[in-house]
Amino acid sequence: MSMQEWIERKRDGGTLAREEIEALVAGLVRGEIPDYQTAAFLMAVYLRGMDEAETTALTSAMLRSGAALDLSAIAGAKVDKHSTGGVGDKVSLVLAPAVAACGGSVPMISGRSLGHSGGTLDKLESIPGFRVGLTLDELCAQVADLGAVFGAATSDLAPADRLLYRLRDATTTVASVPLITSSILAKKAAEGIDGLVLDVKTGSGAFMASPRAARELARSLVSTAERLGVRAVALITDMSQPLGAAIGNSVEVLEAIETLRGKGPRDLVELVTRLGAEMLLLAGLVPDLRVGRRRIARCLADGSAFRRFHSIVARQGGDVAAIENVGLLPRADLHTLIESPVSGYVRSIDCRALGAAACALGAGRRRMEDVIDHGVGLMCMRKVGDAVEAGEPLLLVLYNDAARCAAVRPALEAAYVIGAERPRARPLVRARLAGATCRERS
Numbered sequence: 001m002s003m004q005e006w007i008e009r010k011r012d013g014g015t016l017a018r019e020e021i022e023a024l025v026a027g028l029v030r031g032e033i034p035d036y037q038t039a040a041f042l043m044a045v046y047l048r049g050m051d052e053a054e055t056t057a058l059t060s061a062m063l064r065s066g067a068a069l070d071l072s073a074i075a076g077a078k079v080d081k082h083s084t085g086g087v088g089d090k091v092s093l094v095l096a097p098a099v100a101a102c103g104g105s106v107p108m109i110s111g112r113s114l115g116h117s118g119g120t121l122d123k124l125e126s127i128p129g130f131r132v133g134l135t136l137d138e139l140c141a142q143v144a145d146l147g148a149v150f151g152a153a154t155s156d157l158a159p160a161d162r163l164l165y166r167l168r169d170a171t172t173t174v175a176s177v178p179l180i181t182s183s184i185l186a187k188k189a190a191e192g193i194d195g196l197v198l199d200v201k202t203g204s205g206a207f208m209a210s211p212r213a214a215r216e217l218a219r220s221l222v223s224t225a226e227r228l229g230v231r232a233v234a235l236i237t238d239m240s241q242p243l244g245a246a247i248g249n250s251v252e253v254l255e256a257i258e259t260l261r262g263k264g265p266r267d268l269v270e271l272v273t274r275l276g277a278e279m280l281l282l283a284g285l286v287p288d289l290r291v292g293r294r295r296i297a298r299c300l301a302d303g304s305a306f307r308r309f310h311s312i313v314a315r316q317g318g319d320v321a322a323i324e325n326v327g328l329l330p331r332a333d334l335h336t337l338i339e340s341p342v343s344g345y346v347r348s349i350d351c352r353a354l355g356a357a358a359c360a361l362g363a364g365r366r367r368m369e370d371v372i373d374h375g376v377g378l379m380c381m382r383k384v385g386d387a388v389e390a391g392e393p394l395l396l397v398l399y400n401d402a403a404r405c406a407a408v409r410p411a412l413e414a415a416y417v418i419g420a421e422r423p424r425a426r427p428l429v430r431a432r433l434a435g436a437t438c439r440e441r442s
């Protein structure tokens, strides 16, 4: 069989056998398949999809294309969380230390910001000296010693994903459920975890904006993870407005620190508590979700989650003075307000527009090689359902470049819809999907 025949079969709606997918991924990593054939294959998958068996075979082959963390020397189940990405989503910064403080082991390998959505590594690098480029040995040792680590994917972790992602980006084939599933899970399974909680976002700031698409992705992620032997649960959560108030890098670290000290915004605390409870349950550290939620809430309130974060920052070379005194974190020199033109209630927020504006101010990158300005960002001073008077602030814009600020102002002014009636409150967690091994609980 040849690549040409595999492309033809996928193009015509057929399926590939496990051995064929393995041979394809092996050929890709050995550099034997030209980009034009890989690109054609990706487009065929994008248009025709893959069934569960094919998606699992692709994920497994991508996982085995490189090295993996060996955490077998650490007692107990290793668990992690993956979010499909959003705006103001600083959950990981709070969740990993909180779960570690409750006895969990969390090897959190994270990504960087791209487009409108932020990235955990960029946020952490707001802390002067914080080092995310750890070796596999350093990652493992820190999980053993502190229960949690924040690291970047090393080049030998699921290298097939990097090769495929570069071409997916260039061929507009990113938004394919089997390709997203295999990309996310190959990297997560390479962490050597036993359980995975998936935070699949839906709403205007999400990658999968519609609830139907979010559910389809959540189902695919959970069933493929379980087929790979990783117990999985997905929560479908709201991203129709930013999580918390801060959007950016140092401002999100600051809000995460407040949350770790028991003073976080309600929505962020709720999501950390819900996801943390799922992780503790997957790790077998609590008998049910109710106890899990209580344990997470307690470690935020009693300072143990913050102390664990402090130890992680120190271990990864970060300046702990900057998390003890957040005034030392990078700050933008300039600020301005976006005010409401009318009185009423916030009916909706164009969450993607806020993420894109923060990115354009310098908080994110349009291309991987762009340089981040850690001090800039936005603070949402009104959220959906809040009352506002004409002339009162909706947003605080933190910036360093007046031209960039002027360029994003119209989009920020248009992002809020104010109406006469208060909209109905919507739940933050829309649904929970559990794999077969977790199905008995809700």
Ligand code: URA
Pocket (backbone or CB within 6 Å): 174, 179, 180, 181, 183, 184
């Ligand atoms: N995140 C990933 O890691 N891969 C995708 O394909 C999409 C989001």
